[in-house]
Amino acid sequence: MNPKRLIRSAAAGVAVLLAAGALTACGPAANGTGTADGGKALDWKLTTKTAAAGGDIDGFTFANYSEPYSLDYAYAFDYSDNQVLSNVCESLLRLNPDFTLTPSLAEKFEHPTPVTWVYTIRDGVTFHDGTPLTADDVVASLSRHLDPAVGSSWYSVYQNVASIVKTGDRQVTVTMNTPDSQFNLSMGGSAGVVESAATLKEKGQDYGNSTGLVNCTGPFSLTSWKSGESITLTRYDGYWDKDLRAKAGEVKFVFMGDSTARVNALKSGDVDGSWQIPIEAVPQLRASGKGDALFAPSTAVGDLVISDLKGPLGDKRVRKALLLAMDRKGMLQAAARGVGEVTDVLTTESVWGDASDAARTAAFDDITSYQQNVAEAKKLVEEAGATGKTLTYVTAPIGSDFAVISQATAAAAQAIGLKLKIKSVSPAAYTALFSDPSAREGVDLFYTSWYLSSPDALEMYSVLRTGEFSNYGGWSNPEYDRIANEAIATDDPAARSELTAELQQITNEELPWLPLFEGPIPLFLGKRITGLQPSMAFLYYPWAATIGRR
Amino acid sequence: MRTARRVAGKLAGLLLTLFLASLLVFFSRFVVPGDPVRFLLRGRKPSPEAVAQVTAQYGLDLPPWQQYLKWVGGMLHGDFGRSLQYRQDVSTVLGERLPVTLMLVVMAGLIIALVGLMLGAVAALNRGRAWDRIILIGLTVLGAIPSFVGSIVLIAVFSVQLGWFPTFGSGDGFLDMVYHLVLPSIALGIVFIVLVGKVTRSAMVEQLTREHVEVATSRGLTPWAVLRRHVLRNSLGPILTVSGVLVAGLIVASTIVEAAFGIAGVGSLLVQSVDRLDFPVVQAIVLLVVTAFVVMNAVVDILEPWIDPRSAAGAGAR
Numbered sequence: 001m002n003p004k005r006l007i008r009s010a011a012a013g014v015a016v017l018l019a020a021g022a023l024t025a026c027g028p029a030a031n032g033t034g035t036a037d038g039g040k041a042l043d044w045k046l047t048t049k050t051a052a053a054g055g056d057i058d059g060f061t062f063a064n065y066s067e068p069y070s071l072d073y074a075y076a077f078d079y080s081d082n083q084v085l086s087n088v089c090e091s092l093l094r095l096n097p098d099f100t101l102t103p104s105l106a107e108k109f110e111h112p113t114p115v116t117w118v119y120t121i122r123d124g125v126t127f128h129d130g131t132p133l134t135a136d137d138v139v140a141s142l143s144r145h146l147d148p149a150v151g152s153s154w155y156s157v158y159q160n161v162a163s164i165v166k167t168g169d170r171q172v173t174v175t176m177n178t179p180d181s182q183f184n185l186s187m188g189g190s191a192g193v194v195e196s197a198a199t200l201k202e203k204g205q206d207y208g209n210s211t212g213l214v215n216c217t218g219p220f221s222l223t224s225w226k227s228g229e230s231i232t233l234t235r236y237d238g239y240w241d242k243d244l245r246a247k248a249g250e251v252k253f254v255f256m257g258d259s260t261a262r263v264n265a266l267k268s269g270d271v272d273g274s275w276q277i278p279i280e281a282v283p284q285l286r287a288s289g290k291g292d293a294l295f296a297p298s299t300a301v302g303d304l305v306i307s308d309l310k311g312p313l314g315d316k317r318v319r320k321a322l323l324l325a326m327d328r329k330g331m332l333q334a335a336a337r338g339v340g341e342v343t344d345v346l347t348t349e350s351v352w353g354d355a356s357d358a359a360r361t362a363a364f365d366d367i368t369s370y371q372q373n374v375a376e377a378k379k380l381v382e383e384a385g386a387t388g389k390t391l392t393y394v395t396a397p398i399g400s401d402f403a404v405i406s407q408a409t410a411a412a413a414q415a416i417g418l419k420l421k422i423k424s425v426s427p428a429a430y431t432a433l434f435s436d437p438s439a440r441e442g443v444d445l446f447y448t449s450w451y452l453s454s455p456d457a458l459e460m461y462s463v464l465r466t467g468e469f470s471n472y473g474g475w476s477n478p479e480y481d482r483i484a485n486e487a488i489a490t491d492d493p494a495a496r497s498e499l500t501a502e503l504q505q506i507t508n509e510e511l512p513w514l515p516l517f518e519g520p521i522p523l524f525l526g527k528r529i530t531g532l533q534p535s536m537a538f539l540y541y542p543w544a545a546t547i548g549r550r
Numbered sequence: 551m552r553t554a555r556r557v558a559g560k561l562a563g564l565l566l567t568l569f570l571a572s573l574l575v576f577f578s579r580f581v582v583p584g585d586p587v588r589f590l591l592r593g594r595k596p597s598p599e600a601v602a603q604v605t606a607q608y609g610l611d612l613p614p615w616q617q618y619l620k621w622v623g624g625m626l627h628g629d630f631g632r633s634l635q636y637r638q639d640v641s642t643v644l645g646e647r648l649p650v651t652l653m654l655v656v657m658a659g660l661i662i663a664l665v666g667l668m669l670g671a672v673a674a675l676n677r678g679r680a681w682d683r684i685i686l687i688g689l690t691v692l693g694a695i696p697s698f699v700g701s702i703v704l705i706a707v708f709s710v711q712l713g714w715f716p717t718f719g720s721g722d723g724f725l726d727m728v729y730h731l732v733l734p735s736i737a738l739g740i741v742f743i744v745l746v747g748k749v750t751r752s753a754m755v756e757q758l759t760r761e762h763v764e765v766a767t768s769r770g771l772t773p774w775a776v777l778r779r780h781v782l783r784n785s786l787g788p789i790l791t792v793s794g795v796l797v798a799g800l801i802v803a804s805t806i807v808e809a810a811f812g813i814a815g816v817g818s819l820l821v822q823s824v825d826r827l828d829f830p831v832v833q834a835i836v837l838l839v840v841t842a843f844v845v846m847n848a849v850v851d852i853l854e855p856w857i858d859p860r861s862a863a864g865a866g867a868r
Contacts, residue, residue, distance in 0.1 A: 159597075209636055256718060268710045
């Protein structure tokens with residue numbers, strides 16, 4: 001994505017991510033600070049750059065809403081894990097703050113045949129223990145995702161991989177069963193992380209936990225993990241990329257599940273910063289004078305997932321009616337103090353960086369806009385003969401936004417002659433909706449905030465193909481599947497983006513999920529530090545390296 | 551001989567209680583909805599082989615009674631199984647957090663004992679007078695403050711406003727840990743101070759009106775000697791009984807305080823593990839609390855006859 005496009009997407013505004021657990025929403029124990037008075041809209045704008053650091057700093061502290069489960073890259077698949085790991089472990093490619101992909105541990109990659117990806121491994125890179133990076137390390141690291149005993153969270157990236165072999169002194173070739181453009185695009189995330197093969201072997205089952213730690217190539221090394229309390233990273237002096245040499249000698253992450261405690265720590269200056277601060281806390285944090293509350297561009301969209309297409313929502317007219325009946329602007333106001341934008345599609349403009357202009361127009365302009373229209377919605381429900389039918393909506397006490405959205409959906413359903421039963425379950429039971437088909441039985445819809453880990457909108461649309469694991473409602477459209485498969489096999493970014501735009505149009509029309517709004521990631525940066533480039537890419541990019549003294 | 555038999559009886563009862571508790575703790579997980587393997591895979595798309603492998607790795611493919619035997623057998627060797635959320639031995643996970651919680655409980659215990667006994671004694675000695683009323687009303691008000699509210703108020707006043715104490719964490723090294731745990735132990739102790747204070751007061755009031763106290767006073771003993779030998783000593787029974795309950799209660803109540811102060815202790819671990827379906831950790835902690843509870847009560851039972859020989863006389867009947 002070039003800077004101009006970034007500004008465009010910035011102007012379009014990007015996604016609200018209050019509950020932050022995203023994919024599985026097992027995330028932060030929420031936004032407990034203050035009552036959601038739904039009151040005044042916040043004054044906000046996207047920030048993609050803060051002033052460059054004035055120089056080195058001994059260290060700084062960041063608060064993380066949850067302790068990472070594991071820093072094993074194969075399991076790192078959530079905000080809390082990845083925001084730490086991104087500074088320690090590097091991937092074959094690098095996902096930059098502007099959502100572009102550039103070479104990292106692979107100094108270049110080639111695509112000689114539709115089914116092969118050839119990576120040339122960079123020379124002169126060392127792991128934190130001083131040993132040099134080799135092609136064997138790459139093969140060992142990537143192959144773990146295919147090992148059933150590991151049970152990698154990133155297996156879906158590797159589902160089409162036939163083999164990963166060393167084909168030269170500094171060369172690794174990945175062969176696919178079918179052409180798959182998405183594989184290489186995912187090499188900028190955790191799926192492309194390279195760890196020392198010797199360390200993997202030595203640590204075995206304890207690799208990546210608080211006793212085994214990790215040994216990667218990033219600007220910081222993981223020096224201590226005080227279980228339940230903090231993780232400390234230390235600058236790695238042998239780091240290969242001079243441009244990203246760490247400006248801080250030490251970065252400490254403290255785990256603070258309680259959002260009030262986190263806000264207090266920021267207000268008192270005990271902690272220098274935090275990603276994903278509760279939106280309600282922004283005014284008091286600003287008033288504290290201890291730093292800046294900023295909003296980073298995101299790739300997340302808040303959606304209502306339709307999980308039962310055999311019930312009343314199986315009729316497209318009812319899905320459309322429900323979306324038409326919703327006051328999404330009001331919901332955004334109440335759930336996130338108006339920070340964000342209502343959207344009619346499932347992706348943000350930020351992941352359309354390589355798209356052609358035609359694709360972007362098709363994807364964001366030539367679509368149906370679902371302005372609130374209760375009368376028309378009521379008519380659609382009547383036509384579908386669904387009046388008086390009951391829907392079951394599952395939610396969990398995760399954040400105040402979850403409560404707001406469930407109530408607003410109930411109000412919308414009632415306004416058009418449907419009944420909506422809200423079932424509140426524990427966060428763990430809510431998480432199970434995303435993995436366990438039996439947990440979704442009898443459930444018509446639930447809310448999620450879905451983020452993308454690669455800079456391509458196709459990542460979103462490939463999961464809605466027939467039979468996909470995350471196609472929770474079992475939605476099926478042969479024409480859609482055909483285009484999606486063609487897009488996945490298409491290497492040219494512009495051509496692929498045009499196919500993806502068609503997918504966006506189909507889902508905008510068919511509404512397998514109901515798009516609600518997108519919004520930025522709220523974060524806090526204390527007055528001691530600066531140099532951060534705020535972006536969703538903090539999950540994969542060594543964002544802490546550029547932070548130094550103000 | 552009689553004492554030995556009594557102690558042996560108590561110990562047998564203790565072991566039986568622990569055995570029954572272990573059954574309850576272990577098998578209750580089969581009643582809870584949710585599949586631990588699904589948690590391990592955390593909503594990601596797994597390969598079917600991975601599901602099978604992960605199930606086997608954690609022994610979840612065995613029939614429940616075999617899992618139980620394996621669990622109990624392992625525990626007797628100090629092996630509590632493997633945490634699902636941390637992919638680490640439960641003993642390691644617990645071992646890292648136990649010292650903080652013990653420290654917190656000890657500090658809270660000291661505060662409770664000192665403040666609670668003192669307030670109770672002062673109230674009893676001034677029974678019916680202004681100080682008694684002030685203390686009673688004060689205790690009632692304190693007792694109505696839940697620990698999470700207490701925590702928030704303490705942090706807001708002493709950490710954020712005054713900046714005297716840190717807002718979170720447990721510090722490094724002994725002294726730093728004590729410093730970090732001052733506010734949490736106060737927050738934890740408040741409710742129990744009320745309990746101990748009130749029990750102390752009523753036990754002492756009861757003793758103070760007894761004839762033997764009046765006799766002792768009339769014999770010209772100093773007030774302090776009367777208080778120490780005739781009042782306090784006789785009041786110790788109920789206070790001790792309450793203390794037994796208190797220690798286990800403190801461990802349970804620490805969940806809330808630890809969460810509020812961002813302390814990595816056993817309490818916050820328990821809450822987090824329940825939420826994350828990390829059964830091995832939950833089972834280990836619950837059993838630990840049950841054990842602490844049962845052992846404390848056994849100790850109180852065994853000690854009681856020494857403090858109050860009357861209860862030893864009736865021990866056979868109990």
